[in-house]
Amino acid sequence: MHPDLRPGNISTLPISYKRYASPALNGSLTDFQKLMDFLKKRPHSDPALFLPVYYSNLDPAGIPTAAQLDSWTDHVSPINRALLALQGTTQLWAAGFRWPDGVLSLLWPRIWKWINWLDTYRETVQGIIPLSEVDAYSLYMRSIIEILTNSTAVPLANMPPGIRVFGGRAWRITLPPTPGRNTVAHSDVVRFLGNDTNSGQPSNFREYLEGVGTVDDFAALVLRHIAHAMPQPTPLYLFFQLSGMLGMLVERNDHGGPLHRALLDHGIIKAVTNVACHYATSSSEETVEIVAMCFTLLLRAFDAFPSYTAVAEALESNKLIALITTCAQREGIHWNQSLRRLLETVLPPSVWSYSVLKALSGLLTDRQRLVPANGDRLFPALDFQDVELSTMWEQFNKLATQRVSTFQAYDIGAYQSIRGCDNMDCGRLCRRNEIKRCSSCRQTNYCSVKCQSLDWRVHGHRHICARLRPLLLAPEHTLSSVRDSSFVHALVHHDYELHILTWCTHKIYFMYAHPGVPFYLMWDYIRGTAALGVRACAEAPPDPEPSDASAA
Template identity: 30%
Template structure:
C-alpha cells in the first residue's frame, strides 16, 4: 500500500475533523459523507482524505452490502437515509471526490495502482445492482454513470493502471450502459432533461466518445470488448445502431448546427461504427455484420449522416475535413444496399444534392472525388426510374435552386457529370409531372386481360382477380372467359410472384410508374426497336422475340431476346407447395375494386431460376398479335452481387398487329443469309419500317 493511503495520515486532520475521519474508517457512512462534504477542511488536509476513501471502498464491504440487500425486508432501507441507501451513496460520493482531490492536489502515481482494484470493484457492483440501489436527486443514474466514466478516464491517465484497465472485463459494458442512459435518459425517474442534469449528460457523452475512440483504435469488430459494448447498450446490434444514430443526431441535429470541436469529436467516435474509416480489416468484418448494417439503415443512419455532412461543411475545426470524408464514405456504403432506391429517397430528402455540392467544391474535391464518382456514375442514375426517387429528387432541387452550381464545383469534369445526371433526370421529371397530374394516358388506362376483349378503359373501371390480384377485367363475363382460356393455369403463378421479394420492396406507385416509363421509352424509340427486331429475326429466324428496356446503369439500353429463353426447365423451378396451399383454386373467383392491385406486373430474377415467365410467353404467343412482351430491367442487388430485377409489361392492342411483326420479318428474310448485318446496313429499309409503324395501333401496357 502506498504511504498516502495509510490510516496514519488521519492524525494530520485538525481535532474537529479527526473524530469524523476515525468514525468513517470504522464503517460510518454518515461520517464519510459529512467529512467529504465539508468545505472548511484546510487545503493541506485534502490529501488526508485519500485513506478515508481507500478504507470506504474496501471490496470486503461489498459482501456485507450484498447481504443487506438480500436480507432486507423493509422498504425503508432503500429510501433516502435508509441503511442501504446510505451505503450506496457513500461509495458514489467517494468516487466523485477522488476526482476533486486529483484536481486540487497531486495523487501519487503508485497510489493509483492501489486504488484502481477498489474503485473498479465498487463501480462494477453499483452497475450490476443499479436497479436495487435507490434513486434520488443526489445520485440519479446520469450523475452516477458520469462519475463512473470520469473515474475511468482519470485512472487511464496513469500508464500502469491503463494497461490493467485494458485487461479488465466488463468495462465496456458499463461504457455502453452509460451511453444508453445519457442519450435515452433515466426512464425510472424521468429526470433526463432537468436542467441540473444536462451538464452531467454532456460531460458523460464526452467521456463515452473518448472511450469509443479508444476502443476503435485498439480493438477489432467482434472482439470481446465489442460484445461487452453491445451487451451494455441493450444486448443486440439493433440497440447499438439506435444509439449510433441518436448520437450523430445529438452532435449535429440540423444542417445549420455549428460544428464546433466538441461536436466533431463526437462524430469521430461514431465513424468507425458506421464504417466511415475505410480501414480494410474493420470495414471487411463490419460489412459481414449484416444485422448491424441493416439496423443502421432502419434506424435512420442515412438521414443522420446526410444532415451531419452539411453541418460540418463550414467547420474550421482542423479534423473536420477528414471527418466529413469518413461520413460521406459511410453514407455511400450504406446507400449501396438493397433496396437501394429506398435509401436514396431518404438521403435526397435529407439534403443529398447539397452534400454533393459541398463535397464537389474546390477545397473538398480531391478527397471526395472517388465517392462522388459512386454517386454520379452509379447510385443516383440507377435509381432514377423510381417514382419515389424522382419525387425526392424534385423536392431536393427546390432546396438548392438558390445555389450557383457552376461556381460551387471545383472541376469542369464533375460539373459535366452533374449536368449529365440532370440531362438524364429532366425528361423523367417531366414524365413524373404528367403522371402525378393524371394527364398520362399510359398510367390511367388499362386494357381488359381477356384477350378476346382487350377493351381499354380507365383503371378505376376495372376489377381485379381476387386470388392473384394481378389480372384485371371489365366484366365478370370477361373474367370467366379468360379463366377458361388460360388464367386457370396462370393465376397460381401470378399469386406466388405477388408474394415475392420484389413486390415487398417496390411500392405500387413505383411499379405503376415503371409501366409509364417503359411506355414512354417505347413510344419515342419505336423505330430503333423495330430495327433491332429485324436484326434479331435475321440472326434467329425461328425464335419469337421480346424487347427488354435495361435501366441498370440509369440510361435505357435495348436488349432483344428470345421468349424461349425465358422458359425454365423443370429442374430450375422451385417448389411452390407452400404458396399453392394458400392459393384458392376455385373457379368461382370474385371481383374486387382495383384499390392498389391493378398492376399486371410480372417479374424474374436473373440467376434466380425459380421465377417463371411461362405464363407471359404462352399468353403472348397465343394472343394473335394482341400482346407484345416488353420487359424492364432495374438494379436489384447493388454491390459485388449486382443483379437485375426484371418486370414484365405486355403491351396490348385493341386488335391484331400481326402485320407489323410480319412486315419486319419479311425485311429480315431479305437480308443476306449468314451475313454480319448491322443497324447501318438497314438504312435502305427505313422507309418500309416507317410505313409499317405508321399503321401500328396505339397500345396500352
C-alpha cells in the first residue's frame, strides 16, 4: 500500500479531528459526515492525512449487489460514504492540493467503479443520495476531469470502457436550460469533450450516443449546446465551449446517415452558419479553427441530397452571404478551399430552386426590383485576395441577379397562367386548369388524350418518359417540390425566349445532320447556367453524377 494511504496515518491527527476520522475510516457514516462538516469549519494544514479515510470508504467491496438493492440490507451507508469520499477528493483539488506521486493511479480505479455503479443504478439510488441529479453528476464529472487533467494520472485513451457513456449522460444532464448561463458542472463536461480527441471514432461515438439517448436526442443536444455558447462574446470562451463538440461532429461523418439527417432536422445549418458568421471577424487562432470546422460541417450538409434545401436555409437572414463577405477580407488556406467549393459547386447549381431564390430575394429591401439590364447586382462586388475567387463571386453574383429577376416575375404570376401542349404537332397554349400532365413522368403536358396518345406512339415520348421522372438516386427524398417544378418551367420559358436564336441554330443544324429524326431540346442546369442541347428522342438524357443530382 502507498505510504500516504495507510490507515495508521490518522493517528498523527489532533484529537479534535481523530475522534471523527477514526470511526469514519472504519465505516461510520455519521462520523464521516461530522468529519466533513468539521473540515469545512477548520481545515487541517496537512490534507494528505485524510487520504486513508477517503481511500477506505471508496473500497469497491462496499458496492451493493443487485440482490442487496432489492433486500433490506443496509446499503445506504456505503453509498453515502462513497459520495462523501468523492466530495473530499474534489475539495482537495479545489484547494490546489498537490497529490503525492502514485496516489491518483491507486485511487482512480476505486473512484471509477463507484461512479460507474452510481450511474448504472441512478434511478434506484435517486431517493437514497442527498444530491439532485445535476449535483450528483457534477460531483462525478469533477472527479473524472481532475483525473484526466492530472499529468500523472490516466489519460482518456486508457480509460475503461463505458467512460464515454457516462460522459454523454453527464452532458445531457448538466447542460443548463438557459442559454449563456454557465455552470461548473457543464464546464467540466466541456473539458471532458475537449480532452477526447477520438470522440468521433465509431466505437467511441456509439458510447456517447448511448449516454445521450437516441440519435434525435443527440442532435437536439448539439443544437442546445451551440445555443448555450453563443451569448458569450469572447472568442476564447467560444473555443472552450465548442471545439470539443464540433470536433466530434467533424470526425464523425456518417455520410448522409441518421445522424446527418437528425442534425439537419434540428437546424444545424443555421446554427453553424451563425457561429461562423459571428466569429469570422476574429483574428484569434482559436476562432479561426472554429470557423474552419463550421465550414466543414456546412459543406458536408450541402453535399447531401438534395442540397438546395440546405443552401436555402443557410441563405436565410443573409448569414451565408455575410460569412463569404467577411472571409473575403480574411483568407487562409482552409477558408480559400471552402470558399472555392461554395462559389463553384454549391451556390451556382442551386439557383434554379424556388426555395433558394426565395431566400435570395428575401435579402432585398421592400419593393426593391432587380433590373439586370440596367447593371444592377444582387450583392456588392468583393475583392478577394485570390483573383480566381473574385471571378467566381462575380459570376455567381451575375447568375443570382438574373435568376432572382426571373423569380420576381414568376412570383407575381407572369409565367403561371399558360402552358403549352408538348405534342410536337400541336403546341396549343392552355390555361393551367385546362391542361393535364403525363401520369408517369409528370413532366410533359397535353391538352387532350389524343395529343398524349400521338406523342407517345409517334413522337418518341415512349422512349424518354422514364428518364424524365424525378431522379431516384435517393428514394427517401424527392428531387424537388411542386413549386420548384413549376418555377423550372418558368425558368426554361424565360431562357428559351432569351436564347431563341441560339436554339433555332441548334435545331436547324440537327435537322440537317439527322434528317427525319425526332428530337427534343435539353436544358441542363447542373452547373448553374443553362447548357443548351438538341438530342434525338431515342437518345436518353445522360444521368448526372450523384454529387450533381440536386442541381439536375
